[in-house]
Amino acid sequence: MNADAPQRIALLGATGSIGTSALDVIARHPERFVIDTLAAGSRVDALIELCKKFHPRFAVIADPSGYEALKNGLSDCGLRTQAAAGAAALNERASAEDVDTVIAAIVGAAGLDSTLAAARAGKRLLLANKESLVLAGELLMQTAHASGATIVPVDSEHNAIFQCLPAHGDNRNVSRIILTASGGPFRGKRRAELAEVTPAQAVAHPNWSMGAKISVDSATLMNKGLEVIEAHHLFGMAPSRISVVVHPQSIVHSMVEYDDGSTLAQLGRPDMRTTLAVGLAWPDRVASGVAGLDWQQHSRLDFEPPDLDTFPALQLAFDAMATGGTAPAMLNALNEVAVSAFLQAQCSFLGISALVAAGLNTLESEPASSLDALLAADLRARAFGAEYLRTH
Ligand SMILES: NC(=O)C1=CN([C@@H]2O[C@H](COP(=O)(O)OP(=O)(O)OC[C@H]3O[C@@H](n4cnc5c(N)ncnc54)[C@H](OP(=O)(O)O)[C@@H]3O)[C@@H](O)[C@H]2O)C=CC1
């Protein structure tokens, strides 16, 4: 990549919450960043709207049935953007030679294939899709190391840790990393109070504006569980050296503790544009549109332990990580099935963790020896989840 030329970016998950924040930052720096590819799942109209604004060379819709509508829509708008569809097209753009940076912002295990394609091709990979690390963390990290791909975490906690770790990359004197959790919209509630909560209540995150799936994960604390596994892989940190503390204000985005007793933290407003600006420009810094903290307003920062009785999902994730093998892949798949059912009013809020626990208790973990083994475990877990929902 020519250092003076703009970074050519493929944004996968462009129509989502992370996609919107990324495009906001990118639009502020046309001399540094240029959009090569915009990709979405199935919402063709939303993708065309973005194409009108950003004029990418390629627009990819993952759902193949959206191809004709995308192609015709782009041409009706007089755009020269080339339409493509399906998983192969996503992978092709994630690994294309004329793409420098891939922003992996597809939600769920659906993002794994294109994330792996970008890692295999040695891209600079801004990784928001935490599920791909939970499903296939070792494989993804090995793939990136082998190809020379640079993974820059853009999950806010991991981005904070990335900023606080030693620049020379030697983590020997790091004693632990501490992930902060907001506690979600139901922090302070007892289990009995959560029996009847609705999807609308669960997605109403107190601090962050995010997609529906991650918002529900925040409400169950599964998001923090997924993030613990994500941190384990990204930073090569043993599970015993990863802690979680509830910090309701979401101002301290996470912390790194050193052997000498120092703790470094990254602070900022809860706005993903900061995180994405760090990822896009690193090791430089660019304006993100987010102001610094107002210390009159944020004069108080609280910390408390997570309530594992009310929110068992966090412990389930620690347990799956300890079991190892395909257990984290199954945890992720079971959770995806349960959250989707909850959002469609086919499962209660407490039922989400109950389904995940039942699946992990029933299904055997196997060695995570290959991508096929992981994908087979993912499928088994989804089948278990569907049957559980049918019978409970
Ligand atoms: N939102 C946030 O602040 C944060 C998000 N993350 C992670 O980033 C990822 C994205 O989250 P978020 O932006 O909130 O999610 P959203 O639901 O807002 O957006 C999801 C994006 O993925 C696309 N998509 C959905 N299904 C598929 C599929 N099968 N194939 C291809 N694309 C698909 C959607 O397209 P379409 O619009 O067409 O459905 C959309 O562009 C998640 O892994 C999340 O955990 C991490 C930290 C913070």
Ligand SMILES: CC(=O)[C@@H](O)[C@H](O)COP(=O)(O)O
């Ligand atoms: C913005 C981001 O990274 C989310 O993962 C956010 O941290 C969710 O907040 P909690 O899971 O801490 O509620």
Ligand SMILES: [Mn+2]
């Ligand atoms: Mn996060």
